[in-house]
Amino acid sequence: MSYPIDALIYALDVNPDISTEGRVLFLRAQAHPALEHFEGRLVCQQTWKPKANLLQAAGHRVEREVHGFFDLVLVLPDPQRDLMVADLARAHDHLAPGGVLMAAVHNDAGSKRCEQYLKEVAGQITSLSKHHSRVFWATKQEGKPWKADLLERWRQGAAMRRILDGRFWSRPGLFNWDRIDEGSALLAKHLPETISGNVADFGCGWGFLSDHLLRHCHDIDTLDIYDADGDCFECARRNLGLVPTKVKAHPHWQDITTGFERTKFDAVVMNPPFHEGKEADPLIGLKFIAAAAQALRPGGQLWLVANRQLPYENLLTEAFSQMDKIVETGGFKVLHAQNPIVQPTYVRRGKRRR
Template sequence: MDPRSEVVLRQQDYLNGQVLLINAPNDQLAKNLPTQVQASVWTWNYADHQSFLSSGIDSSFSVEFPQSNFDQVVIFVPKSKELLSYILHVVVSHLTIGQNIFLVGEKKGGVERAAKQLQPYGKTLKLDSARHCQLWQLKIEKAEQLKPLEQWLKAYTVQVNQDQLEICALPGVFSQAHLDVGTAVLLPYLSQVKSGKIADFGCGAGVISSFLAKLNPEQHIFALDVDAFALRSTEMTFQRNGLDLAQLHLQAVTGLKDAPKELDAIVSNPPFHQGIHTNYDASEELCQLAKSHLKSSGELWIVANRFLNYPPLIEQSFGQCMIKTDQQGFKVLFASAK
């Protein structure tokens, strides 16, 4: 079991009634809480959501607070400080003065910094410090009025040749405040991508998806991501730029295996972080499985850090891998399913 969950179980006597576990690790914590606790989960990670459901745990996959009443809330500290600000605001706006919020996280994950974000809402108390984690309690003393999701957006402009788009990103989404270098290296090559049915794997705020749609209004773009905040951000980016939502097919996925088949192209700046930890599983799976999701003449386009050894994985599947460019620490890799 995750050490954060173990710390919650150490202090389980504080919990009772309807308890919402927010951003909980993918384990059996909800099943191991005492009988006076009826636990459910709010997650924005689709893989975790599917796992909770298969274990019989009540789970909500959303960017918004679940439509239920709760006596208490346990927040597992997310990587993003901005995302925690949003989560705290939403939670406090749905609870009442006097109710308790618990915050748990790893020391290396910034739990002490995160605990300071509780202070504007009331009195805080550190309940436990164990397993390299901390558990904090907040008793709400200040009411909040729920702000619209749009007020949490960050927006920035990206230009490639004559095309300019405004990118909208919600808290916690990759590269929320500015365009990342890898995507910037890839964007000039999008005009070479085979048109038709295209998947943007790990769509993030929708930079790649929106430029593909702008380049050709006939494209069908499948924006794939594990993160509910990324999928909503992509939709907001399309709306902000007046792009046709009929072109956009948003799909929550656990990995590339959930992607559509018979694609003309897969384009990706693949993810390699899972929370605060590095995880290459999704991007390596992309290299190995992409061909099975492409038409016989389909294309794979990936931008990746220069140090990541993806070409051999792509070559094993496609028989070849072309390096289109190598600049600013990133390579654009291309392979054809011919």
């Protein structure tokens, strides 16, 4: 299978006029063996924890937020339009004078559109096609500035902002970034105010469920919020900081699907994802449930919402001494499980192991 990063590496290999000897930044970075060429000079920016873990395992420096200027900036822009152009603006902002910005996009993800965006803001660009992708690049030449007004509009298009009549903060790119997810709203409606002790929100997003917990469950002692998307935490911090409570949420940038190492919580709430990109994958939710069973103390309880067709009940019955379906309506179901009785180490496709 071909990927835009393969096209990006190819373009570097066949264009010796592009200098790769200075400092290099890779935005929305992905692991690739060829990155070893930049050892000691490469900074990888990645906010999605599974990809960040792969980069770190390969020995690369990974940052969620990047500062400073670089001689070469590589970027794999997001296919969503506002994020795509914001990625180009961010790459420009980190580009040193005389440096090269190089982007790669799959043909099915808007490659020609993104190429036109870069041409519009930078003027002269160069491009090539390879691996079912397009690679295009431009130089930040002294005395020939890129269009500042357009760059600023692109930055603002992906900026954090108030949503829902100013009640919450969010940003494009997060799950249901500008509205309350229907499933989460149903779960919040059925969460009992008696939830107490040490509580966790798995897959917290911008913080809707955590906000509900802090506002309605007054016997909570601690609240830990977990998400694989590092972009969510500043929004969640602002939202939860507005709740009149002494309990402060503790954020954890973690891929829940890799499991949970210690038992500490009295309750876990979650609306687990069930897509990997555009493809449905119920295995993700099963891994969330396995992680919750590992994370809960004896007697602890799990509250979750899921689409009606997702097959979670069997694992819940196996992993907890009690499982109840609280409600099933409008395409969703709210499930409650209590007292974990097994500690699944992981869930594999087509097979569960304990």
